[in-house]
Amino acid sequence: MxxxxxxxxxxxxxxxxxxxxxxxxxxxxxxxxxxxxxxxAKRAIEKALEVVTLAVNTTNQTFVKELKDKNGFGKRKAEEAFNATKKEVLDMLDKETKEILEKEFENTDKFLNSAIESKVWESKNK
Structure with missing residues (x-):
């Protein structure tokens, strides 16, 4: 038992x-x-911000600076510069980073727009 x-x-x-x-x-x-x-997600956001910085700096160097030197930088050219920068950012980001950003942010487009505008403001106020 x-x-x-x-x-x-x-x-x-x-x-x-x-x-x-x-x-x-x-x-x-x-x-x-x-x-x-x-x-x-943290690495993807850091990567996206680095790419934004690179793209803004490149656009400033190759497009904006030349137009400003010639006093030809108006609202339309500013929009062109912004759109060219955004296209460059999207071209440089890999698929995995884009997918992670889409999961992390409700509106990835808005995040990238804000990141670009923030970086442009930063570069103007150095």
């Missing part, structure tokens, strides 16, 4: 331990997945 009771207790203990291990494994995987996604 004592032997049956011991076997029953060991079986229950083993089942409980297996269940606990399964729960802990699931939680660790979820925690890791969330942290990896956050890290990927």
């Amino acid at each position: 004592n032997n049956i009771f011991n076997n029953l207790m060991l079986t229950i203990l083993t089942i409980g331990l297996c269940a606990l291990i399964k729960i802990l494994t699931r939680q660790v995987k979820e925690y890791t997945r969330n942290n990896i996604n956050n890290e990927k």
